[in-house]
Amino acid sequence: MVKTRIAPSPTGIAHIGTAYMALFNHAYAKQNGGEFLVRIEDTDRARFVEGAEQVIYDSLEWLEIPYTPTFRQSERLPTYKKAAEELIATGHAYYCFCTPERLETMRKEQQSRKEIPRYDRTCLHLSKEEVLKRLEAGEKHVIRMQMPDNEVIVWDDLIRGHVEINTKELDDQVLMKSDGFPTYHLAVVVDDNGMEITHIIRGEEWISSTPKHILLYRCFGWQQPAFAHMPLLRNPDKTKMSKRKNDVSIPSYREKGYLPQALRNYLCLLGWSHPEEKDIFDLDEFIKLFSFERMVKGGPIFDSKKLQWMNGKYIRENMSVEQLTAALQPFLVPEFPADLLPKVLPLIRDRLVVLSDVNDLTKFFYTDISYPKEELCWKKTTPAEASEFLKAALHLLTSIDAWEAKRMEPILLEYCNSKEWNRGAFFMAIRVAISGRSITPPLFETIEVLGKEKTLQRLTSAIEVLS
Ligand code: GLU
Numbered sequence: 483m484v485k486t487r488i489a490p491s492p493t494g495i496a497h498i499g500t501a502y503m504a505l506f507n508h509a510y511a512k513q514n515g516g517e518f519l520v521r522i523e524d525t526d527r528a529r530f531v532e533g534a535e536q537v538i539y540d541s542l543e544w545l546e547i548p549y550t551p552t553f554r555q556s557e558r559l560p561t562y563k564k565a566a567e568e569l570i571a572t573g574h575a576y577y578c579f580c581t582p583e584r585l586e587t588m589r590k591e592q593q594s595r596k597e598i599p600r601y602d603r604t605c606l607h608l609s610k611e612e613v614l615k616r617l618e619a620g621e622k623h624v625i626r627m628q629m630p631d632n633e634v635i636v637w638d639d640l641i642r643g644h645v646e647i648n649t650k651e652l653d654d655q656v657l658m659k660s661d662g663f664p665t666y667h668l669a670v671v672v673d674d675n676g677m678e679i680t681h682i683i684r685g686e687e688w689i690s691s692t693p694k695h696i697l698l699y700r701c702f703g704w705q706q707p708a709f710a711h712m713p714l715l716r717n718p719d720k721t722k723m724s725k726r727k728n729d730v731s732i733p734s735y736r737e738k739g740y741l742p743q744a745l746r747n748y749l750c751l752l753g754w755s756h757p758e759e760k761d762i763f764d765l766d767e768f769i770k771l772f773s774f775e776r777m778v779k780g781g782p783i784f785d786s787k788k789l790q791w792m793n794g795k796y797i798r799e800n801m802s803v804e805q806l807t808a809a810l811q812p813f814l815v816p817e818f819p820a821d822l823l824p825k826v827l828p829l830i831r832d833r834l835v836v837l838s839d840v841n842d843l844t845k846f847f848y849t850d851i852s853y854p855k856e857e858l859c860w861k862k863t864t865p866a867e868a869s870e871f872l873k874a875a876l877h878l879l880t881s882i883d884a885w886e887a888k889r890m891e892p893i894l895l896e897y898c899n900s901k902e903w904n905r906g907a908f909f910m911a912i913r914v915a916i917s918g919r920s921i922t923p924p925l926f927e928t929i930e931v932l933g934k935e936k937t938l939q940r941l942t943s944a945i946e947v948l949s
Pocket of ligand 1: 523
């Protein structure tokens, strides 16, 4: 059975890259009737962040990417210890007692000789007796993997094709640290084997680690899984996607009011394309159509503008009024009037990019507004002209009893034409007067929802501002 996994480290924010990997791992597993698992790689205690694991799980749930949770690596220390000792027994690994100070001096000397810094294998040559003595004396130590000196490791990557790396380029990797925790390299292989992972789909930043892992599979005599190294997500300037240049936190997308289905859909298009070049499709369609052949190797740009466009499109076209109303509830500020949403929703729906826009777009309906005089004067309009526009509007609207957009519009338009006023200037003055903004939902529908009393009041105060 196909089994895929992600193995996030709880070191901080739940990263958008984790969602990206989760999505592709889930899709591939699901397409093949397999299973997608999550384990938590928490062996780097220095970078561990309390609570980060829960945020990762919550983020996957919010994104509606189904997964099977498994374990934390910190719960399995004896398993890794046993595995490392097995490698020592079979001559693939050795104890190293070198102090951090000695390693640092060694590194500096190598650098000054312009050599690639690597462990000089001092401890590889210790006698068995000496090792035993030092272990018994409780000396601090790590366990290192003994890399073959000059061997080409090759694999057929599902995305990159033939990849080869010579072990000459690899250091004698630490497998067990002095704190008793395994390094990533040991734990990842022990766990992927233990979980019977068949396909490792992960970011391209791990390519240089893969030969080490392949060697470990061989040393243990385990079956090697298939590897697919996904392209790295990039900022618009092509650098690795980073929090300085992009929002990389999944919870932050949720808080701003991105829809999980839109974010998912967007992530599908990073490095993969729909066979019919479609932009909008759901997860089921992606699962059906996904193939590694359609993946590109170059790092796709995470374009927040395109994501915004997609989110707006989902809000406009892919949700019922009921769904949208429900989705907006958590975003409404406490002072939002209970009965306002059904009235304004048809007006603002096309203008929502993210759900949290609802407040900014509707605030003027229920809070006091203010603005400087100039805003009422569109382009070259003088305050006197704007005042004349507003007085006319006040007069005409006062006389309308059936307060409906479709009645107001022709009356105001006809009057404006009869006076040969500039239509843009006339309606802009009214728009700003009633809303405090130059961009609003359609003017007359807005006036209808605002109600007669408030509209007349606001026109009156705007006339005062102009006088
Ligand atoms: N813990 C690694 C990470 O945070 C997992 C890498 C892998 O998938 O092997 O990305």
